Amino acid sequence: MADSPLLVWHRSQGRMVPERVQDQRALALLYGTAAGRWAARTLFSSPLFSLLYGVSYRSARSRRKIAPFVRAYGIAAGEFEDRPYASFNDFFARRFRGGARSFVAEPCLMPAFAEARYLAWEAAPADLEFPVKGQRVRARALLAGRDRAARFEGGPLIVARLAPQDYHRVHFLDAGPVVEHYRIRGPLHSVNPIALAALPAILCTNRREVMLQDTASFGRIAYVEVGAMTVGRIVQHRVPGACPQRGDEKSHFEVGASTVVVLGEPGRWIPEAEILENTRQGLETFVELGTVVARCLPQR
Secondary structure, eight states: OEEEEEEEEETTTTEEEEEEETTHHHHHHHHHSHHHHHHIIIIITSHHHHHHHHHHTTSGGGGGGHHHHHHHHTOOGGGBOOSOOSSHHHHHTOOBOTTSOOOOOOTTEEEOSSSEEEEEESOOOTTSEEEETTEEEEHHHHTTSHHHHHTTTTOOEEEEEOOTTSOOEEEOSSOOOEEEEEEEOOOOOOOSHHHHHHSTTHHHHSOEEEEEEEETTTEEEEEEEEOOTTOOOEEESOOTTOOOOTTOEEEEEOSSOOEEEEEEOTTTEEEOHHHHHHHHTTOOEEEOTTSEEEEEOOOO
């Protein structure tokens, strides 16, 4: 593991912090050379590779990797449940201890649905391209269809990128029924910025899970969870017909790092000004779970 020169604005600390990138040199070789990109497309992005990788991290022997991982990334172990972990994967999907995080309760304020690095746009038309860290992404490709994307045309969009050392549970940002859930098949490329810069369409071609929710305060929301290299599974905790509350667990990622994209209807809400401004400057904002990432717009 090597230090990464990537800098992220840490909102709660009010300063720039460097992000360590797991296997940075290997990723640079894999996505930075023609031979490496060929290997990524034909071997390492296959679901079978990630499945086998995930199996090894679900074994009891993998527990010995936990302590070195905590030390290497400076993980604040006291923020998480104090319990024995059956495997590294069990630790990877760890929960915060009670009281470590809370969700903003004011109905018109949208809480962060993941603890991650955020980018945001006020409007992302489904028929136009928008930039995400050096790539171009079409909203209708992200949702796999013009019909589904039409409702979100011209609406706000948030991208939350999770690193391997992060908390890997995703939460519902508001109360309201789940109306649809579907899976989109695809490869499992890395979603690290090195890979995103090399292969422009990863977020729209990787395996994805989409869930639609009719929220009480923000209208219809589309959650798009993007699979990634070595991610064993994306485990959903709710199904269509369920009616979760704000802050309820929605899903979790198994071993690996990945990305969650949230799309909204036009005119319903707007991302926080600080995140929008940082995005315009090409800078990600690290946001803690449950803190404000957007707010409602007045309705006629």
